[in-house]
Amino acid sequence: MPTARDPRPRSQQIAAELRADIMAGDLPPGQQLLSTGELSEKYDASGATIQNALGILKSEGYLEGRPGKGVFVRPNQQQTITPADYATPAAAGQPYAWITAAAERGQRGAYRLLDVAEVPAPVQVAAAFSVEAGSPVIRRAQLGTLDDEPVELVHTYYPADLARGTALAVKRLIKGGSPAVLAGLGLEPASFEDVISTRPPTSEEFVALELPTEVPILRTFRVAVAASGRPVECQVMVKAGHRHEVRYRWPS
Template sequence: MTDDERLDPRPIADTIAAEIRRRVMSGEWEPGRQVPTTENLMRDFSTSNVTVQRALKKLKVEGLLVGRTGRGVFVRERAPQVIAPASFITPPAPGEPYSWISEAAKRSQKGSNRIIAVREVIPPPRVREVLGLDDSGTAVLRSRVGLLNDKPAEVVHSWYPAELARGTRLADRRKIPGGSPALLEEMGYPTRGQDDIIATRMATTEEYLLLELPGDVPVLEVFRVVYSDDRRPIEVTELVKPGHIYKMSYSLTTD
């Protein structure tokens, strides 16, 4: 046990789980790899069998590890999935599916969406600030759960300026063919760029239930502003994903 581990105030089982989680998420322990035996983990972490079992149970509940009767404990077969937000900026070609569906297909997954709600609301303060609304200003909110292979993968709340969205498919509960980027482009508001603010935090009760989280795991939150011509904000989105399954990927270039 290192000096840092001695200073960690969490229960020992939690610190062991955190270290194993790091090894899985970093790829140090590759998908399908057999986890060291309980005896080896007891020796490596200078702890008891009961403590090691508590740590392993926690990670099994999270879905990071899988127990196989008579064989041992293994890292899940599916590696942490990398999300590339730039993949969703460009609207699909006419007649093509929404990028969520086409990007999933590239990974041999089935992408779909479940609409939670579509209504005109007074947005949260940070959304009002971006959209230039006063305290009573409204926006059209579209809330959905993104599914991969019929399992919840993200919760998305998107707000659109009311004067832009009223009377359009954005204010309709039905799904939008090609997604909102395609519709906004048809309406004369092409996507010209976006700003993302990324944070990690614990899930709200709504997110915990909608994402069917396995326990007290962190989530990734992306607060995104999409701009059209003249840097006009046309969409503000809060996107939340399970932090033990997904990673974010960005590619920056310089001239």
């Protein structure tokens, strides 16, 4: 039986090897890469192929060239997400927990509200809310940024009968985020279920997240359930897959 071979161009294969080493920490932030000649020898590839591979990683934000010095791994490559950190409502008058966590890391986090509308429920959302697909739901679309760079596109859905007449249905950012509103309604989420997947980006995601190439996106579909057992919120959170990783802890 013939041995399977990677059909990708050699430059993409080398970029993938280097990317994996960076993401695993084997090439840490600030580390200088081998010279082009040394990389050519290591990977048995031409100098042009090596330069193409490095160009891919530079465009993705993994590497930076320093004139007269060489190519180095850029700092702050991956953002580690711990979902449980953002479930608790913020204290009165405090920003959403995601923004507070960013500040603690020395970053400036913010959300930009893109749209709030009553829309037909997508199939996955309708199933979570136990309603017919196409039933009206309230959708809030937001773009999260860190230090003014887009990092997360979020579509959040609520049952229409729950959200109508509340801040969830108003086209305005919510102090403390949606957990604060749900807590005020006596519907603070008591449990969550995340389904995480990867896929190529849609045009909307590619543009909103300013992706350098068609890198995969990390998609989280989250259902928040109140203590009564009622699902009260569905979120579709999309991030650049090559810049994020998710951390879960057991027991929580």
